[in-house]
């Protein structure tokens with residue numbers, strides 16, 4: 069590998085592939101073994117000696133019975149919601165905990181029904197409509213909520229889940245604008261007060277290679293961090309589901325990726341993962357940024373979003389982060405991060421290259437991070453250890469929102485400006501009471517144009533699309 073994290077792109081991609089191939093069965097078995105010994109310690113603390121001695125020799129099933137069974141609901145059962153349901157089920161086995169999915173909720177009845185069949189949920193616990201999430205959260209015995217709708221609904225659903233006293237796994241990103249972030253901050257703090265556990269779908273935070281590498285970076289393995297780069301550069305376009313539905317709101321929700329109030333645009337929707345890694349490494353969020361971007365290959369398709377962004381961020385300690393994301397057909401693609409320090413470079417997924425020294429590579433075991441994030445949440449619930457990723461994922465989401473607004477507007481944007489902004493992209497009821505929303509009309513914006521877009525003005529400057 070070269071020392072320059074940007075020019076070592078090809079090496080980094082090769083390295084990423086190797087790391088992924090190493091997420092093998094052995095890793096799962098190792099985690100299982102570690103988990104079982106932790107389960108024993110937990111039990112010994114809570115039981116009489118005689119009972120503990122019997123259980124130490126007992127099969128895994130008996131040990132599982134000493135733990136709180138988990139009854140989960142999935143809210144938003146599309147691709148990721150269904151995947152998260154499977155990951156939760158796998159994680160239960162690894163953690164040795166009893167549990168099942170007891171209800172599913174989706175805005176569309178067919179999706180709810182399909183998921184109900186997949187997860188063997190009785191028909192009366194398959195809910196649909198704008199208020200489906202409330203009905204699912206109200207099912208007796210539910211203590212684990214999986215939130216996987218499009219991002220626009222996340223803040224309201226998270227708030228409702230915390231108010232209902234549930235532990236939460238929520239997908240990223242968690243909002244699309246400043247007011248949504250404020251809802252998430254407040255709900256994350258309320259979850260802490262109630263001792264509810266919260267994990268987020270920023271799965272790199274649960275991936276052993278990243279965890280071990282970033283620990284070493286924080287211990288100074290490459291000196292002071294000077295620059296970081298974050299890439300989510302797809303080699304092709306994002307899906308477009310066409311315009312299906314009898315009202316504009318239905319057309320937008322079915323094709324949600326293409327509407328800012330539902331998706332937050334590409335920089336927020338997907339690139340949040342890489343921005344999150346950079347914030348994790350620096351141990352802070354950037355406070356200002358400036359950037360650019362465009363809508364190049366989406367021309368002719370319905371929707372508001374752009375398909376590429378380039379943003380430069382500045383952290384309070386002076387470190388810079390260069391962020392590129394795009395969903396454009398092109399020759400190269402890379403989803404990765406790179407770090408430059410005063411004494412070396414790193415690919416934080418598992419490589420450290422000190423200047424003039426030998427490279428260190430992560431060679432340990434890894435459970436797939438999509439399963440591990442549920443294992444970690446389940447263990448935090450069972451052992452009552454702290455886990456609340458609500459604020460952390462909200463900060464990474466706001467980092468993306470800040471970059472997006474800088475690029476859309478063509479002006480520099482500061483953290484407090486976007487955090488305290490009042491403009492909401494979605495319908496009025498979205499943060500007030502989204503269960504009461506109804507199918508009907510909703511406006512579509514023209515794709516943002518720098519110098520003609522400013523959500524910080526009152527009233528905000530955002531040209532509407534022609535009807």
Ligand SMILES: NC(=O)c1ccc[n+]([C@@H]2O[C@H](COP(=O)([O-])OP(=O)(O)OC[C@H]3O[C@@H](n4cnc5c(N)ncnc54)[C@H](O)[C@@H]3O)[C@@H](O)[C@H]2O)c1
Pocket residue numbers: 143144145146147148149173174175176179197198200201216217218219221239240241269270271321337338
């Ligand atoms: N962590 C990851 O790597 C990862 C990977 C994929 C997706 N995701 C995230 O998961 C989320 C969902 O993505 P997806 O790919 O599953 O999308 P999807 O379109 O496949 O599924 C979304 C589902 O939510 C439903 N829905 C929409 N509005 C709803 C509402 N108000 N109430 C209940 N259900 C509603 C839709 O009908 C659909 O079934 C996104 O935030 C995405 O970023 C994360």
